[in-house]
Amino acid sequence: MKRGIIWIILTCLLVASLVLASCSSSTTTSTSTTSTETTPPTTAIVSTSNIPTSTTSTSAVTTSITPTSTGNWWDKLGTPQYGGTLTDYSSVNFGSWDPYYQTTIPCCYSGPLESFYGDDWTLSPSVFDYSTGWRPPDDVTGLLATDWEFTTPGTMVVNLRQNVYWQNISPVNGRQFTSADVVYNFGRDFGHGDGFTTPSTYNTANPLTTSITSVTATGPYTVVFQFNTPNIEFILESMEALGDFPFIAQESVTQWGNINQWNHVIGTGPFIIQDFVDSSSITFVKNADYWGYDERYPQNQLPYIDTLKILIIPDQSTALSALRVGKIDVMEGISLQASQDLKQSNPNIMQLTMPGAQGMSIDPTYNKAPYTNINVRIALQEAINLPQIASSYYGGTCSPDPQTLTDYALTGWGFPYNEWPASLQAQYAYNPTNAKALLATAGFPNGFNTDCVANASGDLTLLQIVQSDFAAIGVNMSINTMASAAWTSYVRVAHSQDALAFSTGQLGFSSQPFRELQHFTTGYASNYEMVSDPNYDALYTEALAATTTDQVKSIVKEGNELVSQQQYSISLLNPSNFEVYQPWLKGYAGQYYGMSGGTGGGPLMLGYYASRFWIDQSAK
Numbered sequence: 351m352k353r354g355i356i357w358i359i360l361t362c363l364l365v366a367s368l369v370l371a372s373c374s375s376s377t378t379t380s381t382s383t384t385s386t387e388t389t390p391p392t393t394a395i396v397s398t399s400n401i402p403t404s405t406t407s408t409s410a411v412t413t414s415i416t417p418t419s420t421g422n423w424w425d426k427l428g429t430p431q432y433g434g435t436l437t438d439y440s441s442v443n444f445g446s447w448d449p450y451y452q453t454t455i456p457c458c459y460s461g462p463l464e465s466f467y468g469d470d471w472t473l474s475p476s477v478f479d480y481s482t483g484w485r486p487p488d489d490v491t492g493l494l495a496t497d498w499e500f501t502t503p504g505t506m507v508v509n510l511r512q513n514v515y516w517q518n519i520s521p522v523n524g525r526q527f528t529s530a531d532v533v534y535n536f537g538r539d540f541g542h543g544d545g546f547t548t549p550s551t552y553n554t555a556n557p558l559t560t561s562i563t564s565v566t567a568t569g570p571y572t573v574v575f576q577f578n579t580p581n582i583e584f585i586l587e588s589m590e591a592l593g594d595f596p597f598i599a600q601e602s603v604t605q606w607g608n609i610n611q612w613n614h615v616i617g618t619g620p621f622i623i624q625d626f627v628d629s630s631s632i633t634f635v636k637n638a639d640y641w642g643y644d645e646r647y648p649q650n651q652l653p654y655i656d657t658l659k660i661l662i663i664p665d666q667s668t669a670l671s672a673l674r675v676g677k678i679d680v681m682e683g684i685s686l687q688a689s690q691d692l693k694q695s696n697p698n699i700m701q702l703t704m705p706g707a708q709g710m711s712i713d714p715t716y717n718k719a720p721y722t723n724i725n726v727r728i729a730l731q732e733a734i735n736l737p738q739i740a741s742s743y744y745g746g747t748c749s750p751d752p753q754t755l756t757d758y759a760l761t762g763w764g765f766p767y768n769e770w771p772a773s774l775q776a777q778y779a780y781n782p783t784n785a786k787a788l789l790a791t792a793g794f795p796n797g798f799n800t801d802c803v804a805n806a807s808g809d810l811t812l813l814q815i816v817q818s819d820f821a822a823i824g825v826n827m828s829i830n831t832m833a834s835a836a837w838t839s840y841v842r843v844a845h846s847q848d849a850l851a852f853s854t855g856q857l858g859f860s861s862q863p864f865r866e867l868q869h870f871t872t873g874y875a876s877n878y879e880m881v882s883d884p885n886y887d888a889l890y891t892e893a894l895a896a897t898t899t900d901q902v903k904s905i906v907k908e909g910n911e912l913v914s915q916q917q918y919s920i921s922l923l924n925p926s927n928f929e930v931y932q933p934w935l936k937g938y939a940g941q942y943y944g945m946s947g948g949t950g951g952g953p954l955m956l957g958y959y960a961s962r963f964w965i966d967q968s969a970k
Contacts, residue, residue, distance in 0.1 A: 434965030463596035503580035653961030709753030709858025765910030797824020
């Protein structure tokens with residue numbers, strides 16, 4: 351699974367965008383978020399009467415390919431081409447086809463199904479490359495929605511794109527997507543309308559389930575959401591669920607009761623499911639009537655490729671073999687060793703080095719001695735030779751800088767290492783001599799014995815390196831390895847550990863701000879170190895009371911500083927992920943779209959990106 355941040359509140363942002371030709375937004379209560387809608391050759395007529403119940407789809411439009419002499423940054427990518435097949439893989443099988451019954455939604459949904467929001471296809475990767483699971487507010491744009499605004503702090507008005515049609519498949523038959531579809535989907539999935547009283551499994555723990563008080567269609571393309579909180583930033587973060595919230599056609603549910611078969615999945619998206627072979631593959635074909643056009647070349651109807659195929663291959667080494675012989679076009683999140691092997695065996699295969707999912711850490715039990723003593727925590731940090739690990743173990747492919755709460759890639763949301771004062775940087779520098787002195791000050795002149803409960807799926811070789819570094823200052827750490835499910839139950843659920851824990855880590859997140867703050871807030875499940883710091887808790891309370899995104903940014907920065915100063919977690923590093931793809935795949939730049947390596951934990955952007963990628967037939 352790629353850099354995804356698995357959170358049960360699957361989300362996709364509702365906020366401002368830097369898009370040059372799509373959308374500009376506001377999180378104030380008085381300024382609307384606007385988006386310039388791409389106008390296709392045939393434009394839907396806006397109804398001023400009642401919400402339409404049936405509209406015939408327009409026929410497919412033949413479009414031409416545009417030369418790349420536009421003077422834009424994407425010219426270097428070459429001229430888009432129509433045709434061909436894009437093949438990816440998933441490490442897990444696809445099960446239920448109805449999002450109502452899913453706890454995590456398979457990425458295949460976003461081939462036929464779409465949501466309110468997407469990424470900005472015109473934004474240069476040098477500004478933001480969409481390589482993280484969470485998209486910051488300024489980097490989200492409209493898809494089925496065109497613009498949105500808060501008319502009051504608890505009232506959000508969303509305007510829908512007017513040229514959107516359901517796939518021309520019975521019983522929906524290509525009618526127009528309207529506000530009635532939005533109201534129906536929210537009623538069904540959140541249990542407050544259209545005859546539905548119980549939220550879906552997927553949305554049981556979603557803040558929207560309790561924070562939305564009503565969803566009302568005030569026109570054929572306008573929907574008003576009412577919330578029971580005036581906190582705009584909290585609403586926007588909760589409404590990120592809409593980005594992973596796929597809209598299904600009411601007629602499908604009415605005819606079949608529930609969507610239990612793959613050929614009953616009907617949406618507005620660029621691809622239609624053509625075939626599914628259990629535990630083997632899923633095949634999509636292009637939707638010839640798709641409403642979308644390339645934001646970079648507005649006259650080009652999407653998608654470019656004819657076929658999208660996902661091979662279901664549980665074993666990554668088998669998938670790598672398929673990549674080597676050209677049967678797979680792109681793989682995400684492969685190991686450093688696999689990346690190096692590919693450079694030797696297949697130097698023609700393209701590679702990208704991307705940020706990891708989150709920073710690694712050793713996590714002390716904050717309320718148990720000796721870890722209640724900050725000098726002990728600092729000593730353990732100073733015992734670890736982070737620059738050596740970066741250069742030797744990770745081969746110089748990642749930063750040697752320690753991590754704090756927020757991923758440094760999320761500019762403006764955290765506390766980058768280069769902004770730390772020298773005194774704080776010194777507490778993270780490799781200094782075993784000072785580490786021993788700190789232990790003596792804390793009452794452990796000869797060190798101490800401790801244990802670490804380790805997730806067997808974690809990097810145990812890295813943990814052994816840390817074990818050796820600790821031993822050099824007299825801290826003898828035994829390692830107790832548990833299977834992943836047992837570790838989760840023991841540490842994350844029951845909080846039964848009494849010393850150190852190790853899995854992936856508690857630092858360097860690229861997740862939603864309120865979720866990040868919860869990692870060390872008293873009483874939250876994600877706070878498995880059992881940190882209880884009134885100063886930190888006050889920041890979360892302050893964030894809930896904030897009314898603007900800038901206020902929340904400032905609070906999150908303060909949280910990052912406190913996490914670093916108090917050493918709640920012992921920082922390791924954020925190892926890189928390696929993305930590999932065939933030279934004939936064009937448009938791909940490491941975007942995180944929840945595809946190969948797993949189906950959960952990422953924005954459902956498969957259809958969005960796959961429709962915009964193209965295959966260079968001459969290179970293939």
